[in-house]
Amino acid sequence: MLDVKDLRTLHGRKIEALKGVSLTVNPGEIVALIGANGAGKSTLLKSIAGLLQPDSGDITFEGQRIQHKPAHHIVALGIVYVPEGRRVFSRLTVLENLKMGAYLRRDRSSIAEDQERMMALFPILRDRQRQLGATLSGGEQQMLAMARALMARPKVLMLDEPSMGLAPLMVEKVFSIIREIHKQGMTILMVEQNAHKALEIAQRAYVLETGKIVLEGSAQDLMNNPQVQHAYLGIQ
Secondary structure, eight states, X not given: OEEEEEEEEEETTTEEEEEEEEEEEOTTOEEEEEOOTTSSHHHHHHHHHTSSOOSEEEEEETTEEOTTSOHHHHHHHTEEEEOTTOOOOTXXXXXXXXXXXXXXXXXXXXXXHHHHHHHHHSHHHHHHTTSBGGGSOHHHHHHHHHHHHHTTOOSEEEEEOTTTTOOHHHHHHHHHHHHHXXXXXXXXXXXXXXXXXXHHHOSEEEEXXXXXXXXXXXXXXXXXXXXXXXXXXXXX
């Protein structure tokens, strides 16, 4: 479904953030990207989303090369990015944030149905629908950011650090919702610092270090890999 080959992306003109990264995402999978801060994980998602321009390499989505397309075209094709730090529209209400997620859609009659579906999937948003984005807790903002992305009806949902800064109880809730979204048929590419949580719900995973893929395989195999256990799972 999504195929990245030998992707290289520079920060500025000198720092090579991605050094020839290749990965695939198959329909219906959760694929996790794990690695230390600064490894290039968010750069990879932003390069796929069209927010950063790769210097070389190929990104193919459903057989179509997309690496030189602008971000809104990539959203229209079906790849939607939920950024690190949520980035909800703080001065818009929850309901207005959801409508912004459907900005590119023209099927107005279905948008109201999808809003209702989001309220069912994220019940807290129904209670908060008239509140401004800035007044929500971190966990509520994360749910709103995910719901806003789903309003675009993506084929691939890219999540960048969905558990960052959340209390443990809220982390459980967010991952439970990710499982539910996946169960409903969503393909997910996820960057996550909490490697244990990511590997628990993913089918496959890649380990990124200083801009390179150093390990890949089934999530279960990586969970049992001594190198991963020592570096990312806190197992000595």
